[in-house]
Amino acid sequence: MNKRNYQKELDEITDRITADGRKQSLCLHVCCAPCSSYCMEYLCRYFDITLLFFNPNMDSKEEYDKRQTELIRLVEEAGFPVKIELFRYEPEHFYENVKGHEGDPEGGERCFICYELRLKKAAEFAAENGFDYFTTTLSISPYKNAEKINGIGEKLALEYGIRHLPSDFKKKNGYKRSIELSREYGLYRQDYCGCVYSRRDKERDYEKNS
């Protein structure tokens, strides 16, 4: 079976929006400022965006606050015309959901549960507030599985009766551009994905290689 080209699917949607001459509303789940930077720059041309900073997977309140503060600073300094919805740090949602998957490697089942937990909040919020679309910035990471992210998004779209915006933001040099923007704005770029298990694995790798 041919692999789907999510970037092409997104291009078709943005072409239709351009032809129509009217922006659509988008509820965009964001994980951190570096990943959001390119996504905002790119999507603002086509969508009125509301960002959802909902990341109960973070390993500490300190890390959660740091990433949230950087996001707000980026939006202000770059002047992106977006709204931001913030949520309280409630890691118990994450731990309840990934129970039994603590030892999974990054990119395994635990991560798929984690994608779904965060995308679900965006689908719920989008449905409750009458958005045209919802999606997440997660597919910009070369370490994350775009097929899984989109598959989960499509499943939630059916569940909540709201359109999921397909994405593979690393395409079209999206990941490269996010690094350029991170440098330009001096953004904090964490060296682990976010949860306590990704931090543990990163520290283990450092020890092995030192």
Ligand code: SF4
């Ligand atoms: S490694 Fe990243 S995506 Fe996977 S569970 Fe941890 S925070 Fe979530």
